[in-house]
Amino acid sequence: MAKASVDARTKGGFSFDLYQRNEMLLKKGLQLPKFRKTGTTIVGLVFQDGVILGADTRATEGPIVADKNCEKIHYIAPNIYCCGAGTAADTEAVTDMISSQLQLHRYATGRESRVVTALTLLKSHLFGYQGHVSAALVLGGVDVTGPHLHTVYPHGSADTLPFATMGSGSLAAMAVFESKFREGLTKDEGIKLVSEAICSGIFNDLGSGSNVDVCVITKGQTEYLRNHQLPNPRTYTSTRGYNFTKGHTEVLTTKVTPLKSKKQAAEVDAMEE
Amino acid sequence: MDLHLNAPYCMGTIVGVTYDDGVVLGADSRMTIGMLVANDSVSDKITQLTDKVYICRSGPAAVLEFVSDYVRNILDQQTIQFGQPATVKATANLVRLFSYKNTNAIQMGQMGMIVGGWDKYEGGQIFAVAQGGTILKLPYAIDGSGSSGIEGFLDRAWKEGMSKDKAEKLVVKAVSLAIASDAASGGAVRTVTINSDGVRKNCYPPDSLPLCDDKRRRTKTKKTTTTRTERRIDAPKP
Numbered sequence: 001m002a003k004a005s006v007d008a009r010t011k012g013g014f015s016f017d018l019y020q021r022n023e024m025l026l027k028k029g030l031q032l033p034k035f036r037k038t039g040t041t042i043v044g045l046v047f048q049d050g051v052i053l054g055a056d057t058r059a060t061e062g063p064i065v066a067d068k069n070c071e072k073i074h075y076i077a078p079n080i081y082c083c084g085a086g087t088a089a090d091t092e093a094v095t096d097m098i099s100s101q102l103q104l105h106r107y108a109t110g111r112e113s114r115v116v117t118a119l120t121l122l123k124s125h126l127f128g129y130q131g132h133v134s135a136a137l138v139l140g141g142v143d144v145t146g147p148h149l150h151t152v153y154p155h156g157s158a159d160t161l162p163f164a165t166m167g168s169g170s171l172a173a174m175a176v177f178e179s180k181f182r183e184g185l186t187k188d189e190g191i192k193l194v195s196e197a198i199c200s201g202i203f204n205d206l207g208s209g210s211n212v213d214v215c216v217i218t219k220g221q222t223e224y225l226r227n228h229q230l231p232n233p234r235t236y237t238s239t240r241g242y243n244f245t246k247g248h249t250e251v252l253t254t255k256v257t258p259l260k261s262k263k264q265a266a267e268v269d270a271m272e273e
Numbered sequence: 274m275d276l277h278l279n280a281p282y283c284m285g286t287i288v289g290v291t292y293d294d295g296v297v298l299g300a301d302s303r304m305t306i307g308m309l310v311a312n313d314s315v316s317d318k319i320t321q322l323t324d325k326v327y328i329c330r331s332g333p334a335a336v337l338e339f340v341s342d343y344v345r346n347i348l349d350q351q352t353i354q355f356g357q358p359a360t361v362k363a364t365a366n367l368v369r370l371f372s373y374k375n376t377n378a379i380q381m382g383q384m385g386m387i388v389g390g391w392d393k394y395e396g397g398q399i400f401a402v403a404q405g406g407t408i409l410k411l412p413y414a415i416d417g418s419g420s421s422g423i424e425g426f427l428d429r430a431w432k433e434g435m436s437k438d439k440a441e442k443l444v445v446k447a448v449s450l451a452i453a454s455d456a457a458s459g460g461a462v463r464t465v466t467i468n469s470d471g472v473r474k475n476c477y478p479p480d481s482l483p484l485c486d487d488k489r490r491r492t493k494t495k496k497t498t499t500t501r502t503e504r505r506i507d508a509p510k511p
Contacts, residue, residue, distance in 0.1 A: 126335075127336075131280060131335075153280065153281050153334070154280070155333065156339065157337075158338070159281075159304075160315070161312075161315055
């Protein structure tokens with residue numbers, strides 16, 4: 001008798017088997033390793049010709065700044081970019097994955113990717129992981145149907161907005177947007193407003209800092225303005241440099257140990273192309 | 274059931290009433306993340322499932338968006354298979370099945386939905402699908418965090434066989450009352466009216482709502498003049 005085959009669902013997602021052991025270790029005083037987060041300010045707005053995305057460039061590992069100039073605006077498609085806040089590994093992995101899927105889709109259909117496609121893929125992936133993939137994204141792009149701007153939350157919900165902010169500095173940036181945004185901004189006005197919002201996050205939020213990255217997406221053209229503004233230059237640099245010539249440090253004792261002579265290497269054939 | 278403090282919730286207030294010709298669904302538009310109001314104007318809590326059936330959602334935003342998309346997908350296939358639009362009862366049952374089968378998996382707090390629509394067999398119907406998968410066919414239904422305040426109001430105000438305008442006014446009044454007394458409800462009131470002719474959507478901005486300035490809470494204070502008497506405290510005389 002033929003047995004109907006049942007497709008056992010592949011066990012994806014996270015395995016929480018070691019949860020009790022981890023809890024027990026924590027109680028005993030073991031410190032959890034810190035992971036790198038992008039405590040962040042990311043923003044996006046729709047202007048008359050398309051979408052402008054902005055981000056700060058600080059990556060933090062607890063209280064330490066791990067990267068002073070990281071890239072938070074990720075490539076998804078030539079006409080779609082995505083800013084990511086939350087755990088750095090999660091945002092990079094998710095955006096890379098969706099970018100690959102969209103490339104394959106472009107090969108299959110022969111058409112330019114649409115923002116809603118990226119949105120649906122991101123939403124379903126994040127919902128499946130029930131919020132454990134900590135990626136809060138501002139997705140923006142221009143496709144045949146026009147300019148689009150969406151925010152995606154780690155639990156898998158999404159919103160469509162004319163202007164959006166995410167990350168720890170989102171309240172500071174949203175304050176700027178709420179007071180100064182209007183429909184139909186020009187490109188320069190839009191870039192200026194986005195920079196202002198990011199600077200507001202940089203100066204008022206501890207998790208955001210360093211420089212301002214801006215990405216302008218219009219129909220048929222994308223401008224990625226890396227380090228558009230550098231409001232935090234290094235102020236105290238020594239003009240004399242850091243050359244310490246002989247004589248700066250007092251020598252107490254000297255001991256010279258000659259190294260043993262190396263054996264001659266055996267003759268080998270060079271690697272051929 | 275824990276409330277994820279970093280997840281967006283669309284708790285708010287949702288209302289659905291039947292009138293002589295069809296149904297009117299209404300909802301507020303506030304989305305909260307923890308104690309923060311994320312936005313007051315963007316979310317549309319009344320989502321289309323099929324041509325003449327809409328669902329009002331109240332609860333965690335991610336799960337409810339997923340439910341709407343999932344049910345809409347199944348209904349699209351059903352519409353092609355049967356050659357006619359899905360009935361309200363079939364749609365409500367699909368929503369109910371999802372809720373029932375995933376009660377234990379969805380650990381994100383209270384979820385309440387109202388499925389309302391019109392079909393040619395039974396006319397206008399309202400189904401309330403509560404947390405856990407209970408389904409109730411009712412002449413009117415309310416859900417969401419702000420609904421507890423308007424239970425009594427709706428019991429008194431709803432009458433059988435209302436006209437379309439009266440029903441819509443009733444829904445707007447009910448949601449406004451809920452907005453005035455509940456912190457998680459706010460913003461604009463969105464209504465969707467569904468009957469045999471079609472679907473009509475309306476949005477009532479916050480300024481236009483009755484009780485927008487919360488007059489019922491304000492007590493009249495009389496203007497009084499206060500006389501100040503200065504008491505000078507002199508240094509103690511030796």
